[in-house]
Amino acid sequence: MAFLVAGTLQAAAQAADARDSLGRKGKYNMQGLRVALTLGSPEVPAATVAALEGVFQALGFESWERREALAQDFLRELALFRKQLDALRSPVRCALVALVAPRGQLGQPRQLVQELSCCEALQGCPKVILLLSSGAGAALEPGAFLAGLRELCGCRPHWSLLQLLTELFCRVAEESAGDIRCPVFQSSLRGALCLASEEPWRPEAFWEELAQFQEQLDTYRGSVSCALVALMAHGGPQGQLLGADGKEVQPEALVQDLSRCGALRGCPKVFLLQACRGGNRDAGRGPKALPWYRRWLWAPQPALPSHVDVLQVHADTQGGSCSGPAPGSSGQADVLTVYAAAEGCVAYRDEMGSDFIQTLVDVLRADPGRDLLELLTEVNRRVCELDVLGPDCDEPRKACLEIRSSLRRRLRLRV
CATH class of the missing domain: 3.40.50.1460 (Rossmann fold)
Structure with missing residues (x-):
């Protein structure tokens, strides 16, 4: 009976820890499994996929996979990925999903974001989604963007992901010829997301x-x-x-x-x-200490x-x-x-x-x-x-x- 109670308490503690990865220091706990997925259309060049895998490795993701599908089938593939994560027994600390398709085919990614947010294994954990356009007409060439991100990860390993992206956006805007082209990120993170294994304040x-x-x-x-x-x-x-x-x-x-x-x-x-x-x-x-007759005069x-x-x-x-x-x-x-x-x-x-x-x-x-x-x-x-x-x-x-x-x-x- 004692063994059963101890096992139940340990399982409950692990579940609570997985659901609340944000520590008291205002930083997400990255000590655990990180998973990454590249979801790309058939037109995506192999060089872009290789660049994404380099970014995954630089950010410390131990596990990643690639799935190929048409842009209209991304939602179905993401649902399968979510079920795969929910079936895992070990807690997942972070998920990074890269969606790559020709310009204009991603449309509004709200449904894709909601699908990943419904994942039980990722509740309370950071979910990062990269939206990249490939092919003719793309405002930013994915390979150059990813190469810049990988370079920053190597030379600034103690920075949070938001710091890395801000610096990358600055470089992209400075290197743009003519009209300034600058990426944008939307964040609802509750704390600092430091993906490198190195502590940020050495x-x-x-x-x-x-x-x-x-x-x-x-x-x-x-x-x-x-x-x-x-x-x-x-x-x-x-x-x-x-x-x-x-x-x-x-x-x-x-x-x-x-x-x-x-x-x-x-x-x-x-x-x-x-x-x-x-x-x-x-x-x-x-x-x-005051005399007794003065104590009632002063608080x-x-x-x-x-x-x-x-x-x-x-x-x-x-x-x-x-x-x-x-x-x-x-x-x-x-x-x-x-x-x-x-x-x-x-x-x-x-x-x-x-x-x-x-x-x-x-x-x-x-x-x-x-x-x-x-x-x-x-x-x-x-x-x-x-x-x-x-x-x-x-x-x-x-x-x-x-x-x-x-x-x-x-x-x-x-x-």
Whole structure:
């Protein structure tokens, strides 16, 4: 009986896991079977089919098949594919279906999309549909489009699929001669879809993304008035950002690197850091006990974080214990860094997100024309008043921002 109950519970857990592949971190769980299907008309060139298989492989699909049919029979073939998936015993994490037919024969693909969405094995899982036109009159040659996608998958393995498509669309539009031809995607995804096996936030990815961002700024023909960079990751005991591979990078090194950007010389550079800076879980400090005859006059005051209400002014040295630009250098000026936690403390977040980021968004929306330092001070006030519960403790904990600024002028994000 115990074995039967355990088996039933395990089967129920697997079914629930398959139906809800979206994790709490806002990213689809890709640890499982991925299936792909090429559904093409007889006129589709063999080179296009080979290019599709290359994309499937680059995106990490272990299983794919090809079916040939007339465009008017695509719905019937897709229904057979759906039944095939429903008959599988193992959960399916993602399905990618490529529909290739001469231009004008696909028409409205709503029925095809609905047929795939009815698949029980894919309920709660991402379903990707590529609609490609082949032959004379096609606005975009499928082979070139697929080759560009495969190339991006190789050089940007940590990007989500939406990021890859956006970059691909940009390249297609830039390479179009005469009238700009740009693909379009429609998305109802509920989270990030990262198909590569590589984790998206390795330290190398931080450097790579920042280098690409700096390159775009340096080649930008117009003037840049401000740069804002948000870094969100796990943090180590010394404040370093941690990657899934265990490698580390100091956020101050990233700040220093971007400060060398020529396009940002003399411009404000704002960094938002949502990451732990140590393992201390601040229980806060309560107010001083009042005599009994005064307690009824004042309402009880909440506890405050241990690091609150402090202003440090470093007149001749870089603030903080981490290395940074030399004092007095141009790289030290005009930098505003906001940490989600005090030095040595945990930065809390839950399945709804970060209290720091959410509060910042609320405050900015309410008064976007106000001085940014004043807005951040208001954000800190609200964060300090919150009681947070960490995943490893049932007792309320406190959080406090740390704001470092070498701005030389007042900064308003909206005039």
